[in-house]
Amino acid sequence: MTANPVRNGLRAGAIFAVIVVFLTLIGFTVTGSGLIAKTLGSAVSGSRLPSPGYLVVFLALLGIWGGSTAARPDPRGDRLSTSAVAGLISGLVIGVISTVLALVFSVLLANKVDPRAYLSMVSPDSMRLFLFNLHEAASPAVPAALHLVLQLLAGVLGGVIAYAVRRLSIRQAAGSRLRSISDNIKSNELVEWFQRTPYAIYILYAVIAIVLFFLPRQWGSYWNYIIGTVGIYVILGLGLNIIVGLAGQLVLGYVAFFAIGAYTVALLTAPQPHGLYVNFWVTLVIAIVLSALTGLLLGLPIMRLRGDYLAIVTLGFGEIIRILLRSDLLTSFTAGPKGVRAIAGPTLFGRPLTSDINFLYLIILAVLASIFITNRLQNSRTGRSWMAIREDEIAARASGINTTQSKLLALAIGAAFAGLGGVLFASRNQFTGPEDHTLMVSINVLALVIVGGMGSIPGIILGAFALKGLPEMLRELENYRLMVFGGLLVIMMILRPEGLWPGGHPKLEKAPERELKVPETAQQVQPEVEGVKNASKP
Numbered sequence: 060m061t062a063n064p065v066r067n068g069l070r071a072g073a074i075f076a077v078i079v080v081f082l083t084l085i086g087f088t089v090t091g092s093g094l095i096a097k098t099l100g101s102a103v104s105g106s107r108l109p110s111p112g113y114l115v116v117f118l119a120l121l122g123i124w125g126g127s128t129a130a131r132p133d134p135r136g137d138r139l140s141t142s143a144v145a146g147l148i149s150g151l152v153i154g155v156i157s158t159v160l161a162l163v164f165s166v167l168l169a170n171k172v173d174p175r176a177y178l179s180m181v182s183p184d185s186m187r188l189f190l191f192n193l194h195e196a197a198s199p200a201v202p203a204a205l206h207l208v209l210q211l212l213a214g215v216l217g218g219v220i221a222y223a224v225r226r227l228s229i230r231q232a233a234g235s236r237l238r239s240i241s242d243n244i245k246s247n248e249l250v251e252w253f254q255r256t257p258y259a260i261y262i263l264y265a266v267i268a269i270v271l272f273f274l275p276r277q278w279g280s281y282w283n284y285i286i287g288t289v290g291i292y293v294i295l296g297l298g299l300n301i302i303v304g305l306a307g308q309l310v311l312g313y314v315a316f317f318a319i320g321a322y323t324v325a326l327l328t329a330p331q332p333h334g335l336y337v338n339f340w341v342t343l344v345i346a347i348v349l350s351a352l353t354g355l356l357l358g359l360p361i362m363r364l365r366g367d368y369l370a371i372v373t374l375g376f377g378e379i380i381r382i383l384l385r386s387d388l389l390t391s392f393t394a395g396p397k398g399v400r401a402i403a404g405p406t407l408f409g410r411p412l413t414s415d416i417n418f419l420y421l422i423i424l425a426v427l428a429s430i431f432i433t434n435r436l437q438n439s440r441t442g443r444s445w446m447a448i449r450e451d452e453i454a455a456r457a458s459g460i461n462t463t464q465s466k467l468l469a470l471a472i473g474a475a476f477a478g479l480g481g482v483l484f485a486s487r488n489q490f491t492g493p494e495d496h497t498l499m500v501s502i503n504v505l506a507l508v509i510v511g512g513m514g515s516i517p518g519i520i521l522g523a524f525a526l527k528g529l530p531e532m533l534r535e536l537e538n539y540r541l542m543v544f545g546g547l548l549v550i551m552m553i554l555r556p557e558g559l560w561p562g563g564h565p566k567l568e569k570a571p572e573r574e575l576k577v578p579e580t581a582q583q584v585q586p587e588v589e590g591v592k593n594a595s596k597p
Contacts, residue, residue, distance in 0.1 A: 064145035068129045072152025075125035079157055083189060086180030087539050091117045108184055111191040119213045125149045126217020132225055142222035143215055150214020154207035161206050164189055165199030275419045283415040287487060289528045290422040291480045295504045296519040297429045298476025304513035304562065305442060306469035307449030309370040311501050312377030316474035318496035319353055320346040320481025322393065325491050328403035332394050339405040343482050350478025351471045358470040362463050377501060384493040398492025402485050418487050425483060429476060433516055445469055512558025521559040
């Protein structure tokens with residue numbers, strides 16, 4: 060199908076016109092303009108709206124994006140005029156819709172109608188900003204015409220930029236430049252020495268340890284808490300990655316093992332409801348073992364299930380655990396819906412490790428230990444068995460792998476990781492309750508495994524930062540941070556469908572060829588044999 064600039068312009072214009080209307084009705088145009096103002100160094104107070112000039116920049120960026128999206132290459136011949144026409148039509152559609160919206164806002168302001176009874180985020184001030192503060196002009200057509208002209212110019216500019224990017228091969232040049240830089244780094248003498256030296260990796264580990272020691276002292280309590288949360292989810296992601304990413308078993312009730320770890324440390328160390336006051340380190344071991352045993356017991360009757368059936372059964376198990384924790388019948392044992400408070404933290408040589416810095420050190424050590432164990436398992440015979448089951452369970456069974464035993468082992472180890480994460484979570488917060496162990500925890504952990512890249516340890520770390528760290532970094536967007544976060548995830552899934560750092564598949568290494576050496580006795584006998592053969596010929 061050949062590229063049609065009219066069709067592409069109408070399609071892109073309709074999409075971005077809907078986006079402009081949606082962002083305006085939820086009030087994001089005000090927030091976006093404020094972010095641009097702060098980026099350009101202009102201070103905006105909490106109640107004062109940014110100047111209309113920053114709204115012009117915000118809307119122009121959307122129009123340029125729409126124009127560049129419409130300006131697709133034409134297989135019959137990539138021409139500047141075709142791209143410009145596609146961008147012009149896209150800008151025309153966006154401009155017409157923006158014009159209609161501006162006229163509606165002008166009528167509402169003229170009649171002193173406050174639409175916040177129906178659209179809570181559309182205030183009179185936000186409508187005046189959308190009209191560039193020209194609502195008192197002689198005619199409401201003035202701000203409407205400005206919207207039309209702005210989007211026309213932005214659409215054409217977007218089409219020209221898209222054509223220039225293709226024509227100048229900027230993307231290919233950037234990729235070639237990155238490959239050149241990568242090759243130069245690999246050929247560097249220091250890098251080659253690092254690869255040749257067997258003890259160089261320990262130097263790298265020492266540098267990382269030094270960095271991890273000093274950074275928590277510089278971040279402050281808030282960021283220590285955020286990074287600690289990311290670390291806990293890294294542990295959870297590594298455990299679920301063993302079950303889903305390596306063994307290929309879809310488990311949606313992973314939060315149940317997390318809850319078992321959290322409630323184990325809560326019930327054994329808190330003063331209420333039992334007052335046992337067990338040592339934290341003993342409780343840590345008990346929680347990990349108990350979580351692993353629970354995973355083993357859960358797996359015994361369901362290991363013959365696959366795919367959606369396995370996911371549904373484990374989902375039900377997770378919900379059963381949550382309902383039991385909320386049940387009034389077990390209030391005397393689990394403290395019921397109100398949860399358990401005053402959970403004890405770790406101590407070392409009589410010194411409490413409950414400060415944000417010390418507890419972050421403990422989480423970092425747990426993350427490093429989890430990474431080490433996961434890496435060793437992944438590169439072992441057990442890990443190869445898991446990956447064989449993931450690729451084709453029938454073929455794995457035919458090759459002699461005990462699939463039931465391997466899947467049970469994966470579920471038990473993954474559950475142990477979840478128990479460790481639950482202990483750290485409950486002990487750091489000094490509280491845990493049923494609302495901390497909902498289905499969304501399992502969904503979040505599964506999402507970070509998928510987003511980061513299944514079967515990849517670096518991908519799990521990146522996924523945890525993306526799903527748990529990025530939303531906190533987007534708090535500047537206030538009420539819209541989840542919307543922006545969702546949009547970023549959609550863009551990421553389009554550009555990187557396999558994950559941020561996808562895991563590789565096992566590779567077969569060809570054995571080196573060996574030269575066949577003939578024994579000296581055979582070399583001496585060979586001429587005699589040849590002589591006998593020649594003598595026997597007539």
